[in-house]
Amino acid sequence: MYKAFFGLTSNPFNLSPDPTFLYRSPFHEEALANLIYGVTSRKGFIMLTGEVGTGKTTLLECLRDYLTAHHTPFGFIFNSRLTPEQFFEMVAYDFDLQCNRSSKTEVLFSLNNLLLERANQNMTTALIVDEAQNLDWEVLEEIRMLGNLENRRGKMIQVILSGQPELDRKLEEPNYRQLRQRIGLRCRLRPFNTAETAAYIATRLARAGMREQTVIPADVLAEIHTRTQGIPRLINLVSDNLLLTAFALEQRQATSQMLDEVTRDMELDWPGSSRRFEIASAGQPDLNAA
Ligand SMILES: Nc1ncnc2c1ncn2[C@@H]1O[C@H](COP(=O)(O)OP(=O)(O)O)[C@@H](O)[C@H]1O
Numbered sequence: 001m002y003k004a005f006f007g008l009t010s011n012p013f014n015l016s017p018d019p020t021f022l023y024r025s026p027f028h029e030e031a032l033a034n035l036i037y038g039v040t041s042r043k044g045f046i047m048l049t050g051e052v053g054t055g056k057t058t059l060l061e062c063l064r065d066y067l068t069a070h071h072t073p074f075g076f077i078f079n080s081r082l083t084p085e086q087f088f089e090m091v092a093y094d095f096d097l098q099c100n101r102s103s104k105t106e107v108l109f110s111l112n113n114l115l116l117e118r119a120n121q122n123m124t125t126a127l128i129v130d131e132a133q134n135l136d137w138e139v140l141e142e143i144r145m146l147g148n149l150e151n152r153r154g155k156m157i158q159v160i161l162s163g164q165p166e167l168d169r170k171l172e173e174p175n176y177r178q179l180r181q182r183i184g185l186r187c188r189l190r191p192f193n194t195a196e197t198a199a200y201i202a203t204r205l206a207r208a209g210m211r212e213q214t215v216i217p218a219d220v221l222a223e224i225h226t227r228t229q230g231i232p233r234l235i236n237l238v239s240d241n242l243l244l245t246a247f248a249l250e251q252r253q254a255t256s257q258m259l260d261e262v263t264r265d266m267e268l269d270w271p272g273s274s275r276r277f278e279i280a281s282a283g284q285p286d287l288n289a290a
């Protein structure tokens, strides 16, 4: 909506996990390097964790691009509400296995053949699982057993488990011990610091056609960081609304007042926000009653 007003060629703060907009913060850079290293050096299980909106799916999309460019076949499981039967069906579909896709035995047999064929050519295969914190134990067990497929050169399938920090906690439970022990590499995404938040916004605006961003002044950038806690998804939502507000007022620059309006409308709260204070005091009688 505000694109033409600010001379942009595309929407800078889209919520899709688009690798072309990637900002390489040190954590993102390291995590992506680790994912690629984990797959190419056949670490078996690789785990990526991070809070909601920190960029996990975006990095998985980058990994997907890397694997495609390097002719490494992969499966991508993003629906975590799966039964084991549906899981095998999705695996068969992703790897284009020519077998009865509703038969676990047939899928495993075909997959094993594919993996062997690839391994004989000294190449590997990957299975990417997003939102893994939601997977049932039965499905995680099947995934763990896929990791047993191995030849003398190492694991034949590299499994990337990505999820919210609950995934870490889930694997601490006793019945996940076997899976936990197999994780050869762990990477963790963290929110941006103040400087990274500013650089992130500038990078996205540059990608959308504004080579040097002048719409959000430094004090507002610092305040965006505080209010979003450096979480990329929230930064996108706030920045998008901020540009929209500036556009509606026909202003070339965003101001703190605009930011106040935006975060109030979004009902955003952050450590030290007055809203948090209101919620805390409103909660007081309940706490006393309990
Ligand atoms: N390093 C980054 N560079 C560019 N955009 C990012 C980055 N990290 C996150 N984002 C953006 O933030 C939003 C949320 O990211 P997403 O990958 O969906 O997070 P998660 O999967 O961890 O919940 C998306 O719009 C995504 O494009």
Ligand SMILES: [Mg+2]
Pocket (backbone or CB within 6 Å): 056, 057, 058, 130
């Ligand atoms: Mg995600």
